[in-house]
Amino acid sequence: MTMTTTVPLPAGWPTTEERARAVQDELRLRVVLDEPGPPPGTGHVTGVDVAYDDERDLVVAAAVVLDAASLHVVAEATAAGRVPFPYVPGLLAFREIPAVLAALDALPVPPGLVVCDGYGVAHPRRFGLASHLGVLTGLPTIGVAKNPFTFTYEEPGTRRGAASPLLAGVEEVGRALRTRDAVKPVFVSVGHRTSLDTACAHTLALTPEYRLPETTRRADALCRRALKEATA
DNA sequence: GCGACAG
DNA sequence: ATCTTGTCGC
Numbered sequence: 001m002t003m004t005t006t007v008p009l010p011a012g013w014p015t016t017e018e019r020a021r022a023v024q025d026e027l028r029l030r031v032v033l034d035e036p037g038p039p040p041g042t043g044h045v046t047g048v049d050v051a052y053d054d055e056r057d058l059v060v061a062a063a064v065v066l067d068a069a070s071l072h073v074v075a076e077a078t079a080a081g082r083v084p085f086p087y088v089p090g091l092l093a094f095r096e097i098p099a100v101l102a103a104l105d106a107l108p109v110p111p112g113l114v115v116c117d118g119y120g121v122a123h124p125r126r127f128g129l130a131s132h133l134g135v136l137t138g139l140p141t142i143g144v145a146k147n148p149f150t151f152t153y154e155e156p157g158t159r160r161g162a163a164s165p166l167l168a169g170v171e172e173v174g175r176a177l178r179t180r181d182a183v184k185p186v187f188v189s190v191g192h193r194t195s196l197d198t199a200c201a202h203t204l205a206l207t208p209e210y211r212l213p214e215t216t217r218r219a220d221a222l223c224r225r226a227l228k229e230a231t232a
Numbered sequence: 233g234c235g236a237c238a239g
Numbered sequence: 240a241t242c243t244t245g246t247c248g249c
Contacts, residue, residue, distance in 0.1 A: 054241080095239075
């Protein structure tokens with residue numbers, strides 16, 4: 001059974017793009033990049049995702065906890081509220097995080113590593129959704145995105161497991177990682193308290209069958225379902 | 233100035 | 240993100 005809670009807007013949540021960028025420039029200093037992160041296949045791995053109904057100004061987030069070894073669902077929670085920020089490239093976190101925080105708070109078990117649908121340090125100011133969520137919660141986080149955003153990369157080898165650097169100019173901000181033979185890669189970046197190697201290892205452990213991590217797939221399905229039930 | 237741009 | 244049917248393939 002899934003419990004849906006109501007989203008409280010964190011105190012001081014920015015309303016303007018200018019303020020939001022200032023918040024990123026301040027919080028980015030707290031990102032921890034010198035920890036390896038939890039080893040793949042142990043403990044919990046949690047996927048978070050968000051669905052919208054802009055017509056009704058409604059946002060629903062889902063958090064799904066998996067046992068990292070079996071990939072079985074251990075717990076799940078959802079949270080619904082008003083959309084707190086418009087979609088602006090580079091400021092996605094301000095639109096998604098309040099609902100995600102509420103869903104994580106509603107979980108009955110520790111989340112372990114949190115897998116986000118989007119980017120971590122692969123970001124214009126090196127502070128994407130996954131890093132922001134990590135700093136706010138203290139949890140280890142990674143970002144697994146479906147698109148290369150503004151970054152560049154060389155096509156990785158055709159086999160699952162092949163990878164190539166995701167580049168912001170000459171700086172490596174993440175990795176294009178093939179999770180399925182001959183299928184478009186995903187774009188992995190560190191969020192908080194995790195290394196890039198660990199992030200990629202987790203991503204491969206979570207993709208035994210599909211291109212996207214099992215965590216993301218489960219969270220995506222849950223928030224869409226909860227949005228329909230909230231709309232109905 | 234123009235275009236591109238995680239979800 | 241979201242709007243949306245059928246269809247090709249394992």
